[in-house]
Amino acid sequence: MDDDPIVVVGAGLAGLAAAVRLAAAGRAVRVVEARDEPGGCCGTARVGPYRFDTGPSVLTMPEVLAEILGAAGEDLRTRLPLRRLDPYYRIAYHDGTHLDVVEGEDAMVGRVAALCGPAEAERYRRFRRHLGEMFEAAWPVFINADTTRLRSLARPVALLRLARMGGFRRLDRLARSHLTDDRLVRAHTFQSLYVGLPPRRALGVYAVIAHMDTVGGVYFPEHGGMHAIPRALADVAEKHGARFRYGTRVERVEADSDGVRGVRLEGGERLPARHVVVTCDLPRALDGMLPPGAADWRTRDPRHSPSCLVMHFGLDRPPPGRAHHTLHLGREWHRTFAALEAGRPQPDPSLLVTRPAADTTAAPPGHVTLSALEPAPNLRGTVDWERRGAELQDRLLERLNALGYGDLSGAPRLVLDPPAWERLGHSAGTPFALDHRFTQTAWFRPTGAPRRVPGLHLAGMFTAPGVGVPPVLISGRLAAERVLESAR
Incomplete structure (x- = not known):
């Protein structure tokens, strides 16, 4: 076993998952984080008395968190109590109708029948079960697997099963082969935005995301909002001996012909x-921080996902009759x-509008926070954000007013647009990393284990399995397992 500590660069969800797994295995771990607290993309910010979650607002597959904490002997229910949202989402359509996505097959079939009729409800029941079968086939191959190794994809039976279920068709066509009501199709294909692609271009296998949040459920921490997740992981890692250096930047990962030798911090300090x-x-890491051997053909022409415009508001009263998550789907x-x-x-x-009423840490008594997310081009697009940023913010305010949220123009607010995301360290001004086109999926995504730099491991949204809270956590766990395997 190597005597030098393992250095984890970044205390976001991937880094924390790796740190927990490694520390629980008895390895000496140092986590170096440029910001002053853990979280990374799953961050937090304050405006006056209001606290906002500035990263993901949707948590699915809590089993992934439970597994990571369980490796350290911790129980998710006591370390990080979660609330299952009811409804998971409210999907509001431009024609004034809406669909609440709720727990349980029969209950959900009833909601679909009330909106779309009994015949469509039966088609939905069959489609729902189809999604479950796709998830069972895809999970061990594409999501919970180390696709850094090409042999991990050498599962012809599973791949053939996915192909037969439409996993390699386009997502839009897959949904329309089962469903006829356009509102229901949209409810099960909007998730392609999570992987940076329109439904007509995303692979059918990404229907598993619809399964994860419409069947598996959406959760929220009972205390502290989404930022409670990195806080809990950091606490567990520290409990098992991991040491954190906050407010410290890594300038360079040092390596020679035999592999990694340490990291150089800003100011000159070296950690072996x-x-x-x-x-x-x-x-950004490839632009000076990582050794030249870390780059390969997968990183030569990265295609980034679209970005988003997010406006966080502090409100002195809750808007009436709103779900935790409401998706307002446009006409066009x-x-x-x-x-x-x-x-x-x-x-x-x-728009995705989030009103985390259960988060008592977000606002003073009687007050609430509200967040509105609008998909937007990243900085590789044609938008002059310096000129049009204020205009697009005003348009979003008008849309929220028209949707019944009231005039929010005078409310305390925090705005995150593509230039702001770039200032926070996200290349191309998008917090969603690379899109998930076929040539950036699984083994084709940037590798988590660059062959030419032994001892270097990559994790996070840019590597497989990809974007989203569960995949990012899995990427950190997989990186830790590669470290432990190599040290045997």
């Missing part, structure tokens, strides 16, 4: 290490996706 797990923005479905692909603002954007 034979294994380094890097979890920060990969294109296909045109909005086409505009986003072309690098232009969507003409009729769909």
Whole structure:
């Protein structure tokens, strides 16, 4: 076993998952984080008395968190109590109808029947079960697997099963082969935005995301909002001996012909290490931090996901009758996706509005926070954000007012747009990393184990399995397991 500590660069979810796994295995771990607290993309910010979660607002597959904490002897229910949301989402359509996505097959079939009729409800029941079968086939091959190794994909039976179920068709066509009501199709294909692609271009296998949040459920920490997740992971890692250095930047990962030798911090201090797990923005890390051998053909022409415009508000009273998550789907479905692909603002954007009423840490008594997310082009698009940023913010305010949230123009607020995301360290001004086109999926995504730099391990959104809270946590766990395997 190597005597030098393992250095983890970045205390986001991937870095924390790696640190917990490694520390629980008895390894000496140092986590170096540029910010003053853990969280990374799953961050937090304050405006006056209001606290906002500035990263993901949707938590699915808590089993992944439970597994990581369980490796350290911790129980998720006591370390990080979660609340299952009811409904998981409210999907509001432009025609004034809405669909609440709720727990339980029969209950959900009833909601679909009330909206779309009994015949469509039966089609939905069959589609729901189809999604479950796809998830069972895809989970061990594409999501919970180390696709850094090509042999991990050599599962012909599983791949053939996925192909027969439509996993390699386009997502939109897959949904429409089962469902006929356009509202229901949209409810099960909007998730393609999570992987940076329109439904007509995303692979059918990404229907598993619809399974994860419409069947598996959406959760929220009972205390502290989404930022409670990295806080809990950091606490567990420290409990098992991991040491954290906050407010410290890594300038360079040092390596020679035999592999990693350590990291050089800004200011010149050197931390020796034979294994380094890097979890920060990969294109930026490749621009000077990582050894030249870390780059390969997968990193030559990265295609980034679209970005988003997010406005966080502090409100002195709750808006009436709102779910925790409400998706307001626009009328111009296909045109909005086409505009986003072309690098232009969507003409009729769909919005995700989050009102975390259960988070008592977010606002003073009687007050609440509200967040509105609008998909937007990243900085590789055609938008002059310096000129049009204020205009797009005003448009979003008008849309929220029209949707019944009231005039929020005078409310305390925090705005995150593509230039702001870039200032926070996200290349191309997007917090969603690379999109998940076929040539950036599984083994084709940037590798988590660069062959030419032994001891260097990559994790986070840029590597497989990809974007989203469960995949990022899995990437950190997989990196830790590669370290432990190599040290045997």
